[in-house]
Amino acid sequence: DKQYINSNLEPISIIVDQAIYFGESIEEGELTEIIPDVSLNVAVTVHDMKGNVHLMGLTSVEVLPIDNINDKEAPQRIEGVVVDDWPNDDGSALQIEFEPSLESDIMSYEIYAASWDYTGVGVGNSGPNQPALIVDAKLNPNPVKLDKLSDGSPIIPGIDITIAIVAVDSAGNSFTDELNTATGRSIVDIIELSEDDLPQIQNIQASWSGDSILITWDFPNSGTIAGYQIHLSETEYEIIDDAVLVASSEVSNSYLVTTNEYESLSSETSFWISVTPYSAGVVKSQVAPIFLSALEIEGPSESEDSTSLETNDLGTILSSDNALLGLLGIVAIILVFLLVRRGGKSDKYEKQYQIQEATWGISPEDEWGQMGWNMPPAQTPINTDVPMNSPLPPAVESNLFQAAERIEQNTLPNLETPPISNGENKSSSIDTSFLDDLL
Numbered sequence: 001d002k003q004y005i006n007s008n009l010e011p012i013s014i015i016v017d018q019a020i021y022f023g024e025s026i027e028e029g030e031l032t033e034i035i036p037d038v039s040l041n042v043a044v045t046v047h048d049m050k051g052n053v054h055l056m057g058l059t060s061v062e063v064l065p066i067d068n069i070n071d072k073e074a075p076q077r078i079e080g081v082v083v084d085d086w087p088n089d090d091g092s093a094l095q096i097e098f099e100p101s102l103e104s105d106i107m108s109y110e111i112y113a114a115s116w117d118y119t120g121v122g123v124g125n126s127g128p129n130q131p132a133l134i135v136d137a138k139l140n141p142n143p144v145k146l147d148k149l150s151d152g153s154p155i156i157p158g159i160d161i162t163i164a165i166v167a168v169d170s171a172g173n174s175f176t177d178e179l180n181t182a183t184g185r186s187i188v189d190i191i192e193l194s195e196d197d198l199p200q201i202q203n204i205q206a207s208w209s210g211d212s213i214l215i216t217w218d219f220p221n222s223g224t225i226a227g228y229q230i231h232l233s234e235t236e237y238e239i240i241d242d243a244v245l246v247a248s249s250e251v252s253n254s255y256l257v258t259t260n261e262y263e264s265l266s267s268e269t270s271f272w273i274s275v276t277p278y279s280a281g282v283v284k285s286q287v288a289p290i291f292l293s294a295l296e297i298e299g300p301s302e303s304e305d306s307t308s309l310e311t312n313d314l315g316t317i318l319s320s321d322n323a324l325l326g327l328l329g330i331v332a333i334i335l336v337f338l339l340v341r342r343g344g345k346s347d348k349y350e351k352q353y354q355i356q357e358a359t360w361g362i363s364p365e366d367e368w369g370q371m372g373w374n375m376p377p378a379q380t381p382i383n384t385d386v387p388m389n390s391p392l393p394p395a396v397e398s399n400l401f402q403a404a405e406r407i408e409q410n411t412l413p414n415l416e417t418p419p420i421s422n423g424e425n426k427s428s429s430i431d432t433s434f435l436d437d438l439l
Contacts, residue, residue: 121176128151
């Protein structure tokens with residue numbers, strides 16, 4: 001296993017699984033597999049290409065091999081945690097120092113950070129569930145620069161941050177409760193702030209909400225920002241002086257621009273939009289605005305308008321309103337047809353009635369009028385309360401008998417009689433039995 005030493009942070013690493021036991025010296029001992037929980041002294045010798053080596057006066061260390069597979073014991077809790085501001089910065093980082101664990105199988109240190117007090121971490125405890133930073137135990141952990149909290153949010157100057165450190169061994173054992181914590185805050189200790197110290201705002205997005213514009217952006221990882229300015233322009237720009245300042249936001253990462261901030265705001269116009277940070281009277285003037293296009297108003301073209309004027313769509317013709325009007329028209333035609341047909345039948349029946357009067361030889365004005373059988377005039381209500389079996393007056397009976405005698409004495413020529421309602425021809429001899437029924 002050939003390795004090269006590049007720096008102090010990359011030493012040569014060798015895994016050893018055998019050791020010399022059961023002897024007072026190396027020559028008398030026996031080379032066997034390493035026994036857990038038995039202390040060993042380890043020394044490293046250096047050989048040149050000719051085999052020369054120093055075997056006396058070697059530097060050795062004592063180590064205790066541990067069965068990590070069956071290891072259930074967690075390393076002791078970390079003590080001596082100190083939290084301070086990271087010097088000469090914009091207040092977006094903390095400096096953390098602590099006493100490393102004396103356990104031999106420490107693999108890493110998990111650093112938890114939150115803006116509230118807690119004594120335990122992980123699920124079921126009052127602290128964060130995830131660490132803000134994991135430090136390799138093989139490296140020198142002190143001091144540690146922390147620039148974010150466990151939830152991923154940036155560190156803000158002047159806000160107290162509670163820090164807890166958990167030591168984790170190679171078997172994954174660790175204590176997550178009753179931890180030793182420390183609290184500190186960051187400060188802005190830059191002598192003079194310039195535009196270059198302010199970050200560029202990322203992930204700016206804009207969308208139409210009626211005639212208003214909803215603008216969102218990501219929080220930058222910087223503690224020097226005091227707020228944000230929103231600029232709009234109908235033309236592209238790179239410097240905020242060429243745009244209109246419409247709003248400012250100090251805490252939120254979203255803003256709804258309305259006509260109150262920009263009077264000529266309309267969804268029919270395209271805009272260039274930028275969000276820039278400011279702090280201590282310094283505003284970042286160089287921006288990269290995003291483009292928000294106007295909403296497309298869908299409408300028929302001139303050719304479509306001319307075509308719609310010349311032709312009718314079948315779906316329009318067969319619409320519910322047109323279908324109802326057509327149905328009403330058909331019903332009206334049927335009613336007119338029935339009325340006309342009924343009027344024709346009335347004329348036919350009236351003609352048959354006149355033929356029967358001529359056959360009987362009775363004048364409607366003289367005979368029927370004397371009998372009181374004149375038909376009532378149109379729109380005159382008929383009295384239906386007259387009893388059906390009322391006796392005829394003597395004058396009516398005499399007239400009926402005289403009419404019957406005249407019919408029997410006169411010899412009628414063989415004239416073709418008009419058809420009756422059933423379509424059959426009348427007989428040449430007239431049956432007068434109906435007179436008995438009338439009497």
